[in-house]
Amino acid sequence: MPHHKTALRLAAPVAVLALALTACGGGDDADADAKGSSSPEVSASPSRAASGGDLATGESATGKVAEDPGEVTYEVVAQKVDVGTEAEAAKAVADAADAKGKVLATAHVKYTHKSGPALTDGSSVHDGTTVFADGRRGGVLIGASEDAAGCEDPYDVDSWKQGESHVFCETYVIPAGATSVEVHWEEEDGEPYVWKFPQK
Numbered sequence: 348m349p350h351h352k353t354a355l356r357l358a359a360p361v362a363v364l365a366l367a368l369t370a371c372g373g374g375d376d377a378d379a380d381a382k383g384s385s386s387p388e389v390s391a392s393p394s395r396a397a398s399g400g401d402l403a404t405g406e407s408a409t410g411k412v413a414e415d416p417g418e419v420t421y422e423v424v425a426q427k428v429d430v431g432t433e434a435e436a437a438k439a440v441a442d443a444a445d446a447k448g449k450v451l452a453t454a455h456v457k458y459t460h461k462s463g464p465a466l467t468d469g470s471s472v473h474d475g476t477t478v479f480a481d482g483r484r485g486g487v488l489i490g491a492s493e494d495a496a497g498c499e500d501p502y503d504v505d506s507w508k509q510g511e512s513h514v515f516c517e518t519y520v521i522p523a524g525a526t527s528v529e530v531h532w533e534e535e536d537g538e539p540y541v542w543k544f545p546q547k
Contacts, residue, residue, distance in 0.1 A: 399538025402540055404542065408423045412535070414464075414470055414471060414472075417464045420461045423457070423540070424457050425455070425542035427455050427544065428544045429453045430452050431452075433450055435450070439488060439491055440488070448522060450520070452478050452485060454476060454530040455498065456515055457514045458473065458514075459511070460510065466506065467506055470507060475535070476530065477532075478517060479528070479529040485519030486519060486521075487518070488520055492517060497514060498515065498516035501515045527543065527545065528544050529541050
């Protein structure tokens with residue numbers, strides 16, 4: 348379970364665009380008014396939201412994830428979103444034509460193990476993270492963010508105890524010129540928490 352993306356990650360010499368690029372334009376989501384990405388920093392002691400919904404910059408959410416060996420409660424906060432250029436997107440995918448009119452958006456999300464058993468074989472907490480642009484979900488680019496500055500590879504984290512934090516990144520392909528970007532994180536069958544990053 349924690350390693351369900353590993354085969355795709357190891358098999359691809361370049362990042363794998365897991366969702367069709369047309370998905371960037373499909374699927375309206377009532378929860379996604381999306382705001383853009385200017386990489387604001389997180390406050391030192393963020394407050395906590397009680398349930399799914401919109402969160403302020405630096406505000407954290409708390410949620411439970413079924414892990415092996417048991418349920419873990421995490422504190423989650425989207426720190427920033429780095430938005431790249433069309434040229435960078437073209438280099439990141441196997442066929443540059445697939446990235447025409449698209450850019451990469453890399454969400455940096457900090458996860459803190461608050462309670463539950465220590466993990467010894469990875470985590471599924473980052474699986475609940477998605478990136479939206481202009482109210483629509485982007486196309487996930489697997490294997491594109493492990494080398495980004497400040498990002499850890501979730502598959503390299505084999506030991507995770509209470510009180511420890513890790514920053515995992517998710518890279519999505521979004522339309523160039525999107526006026527807004529959002530980071531969503533949700534528990535299984537839960538409502539999404541949404542952090543908005545206004546574009547300039």
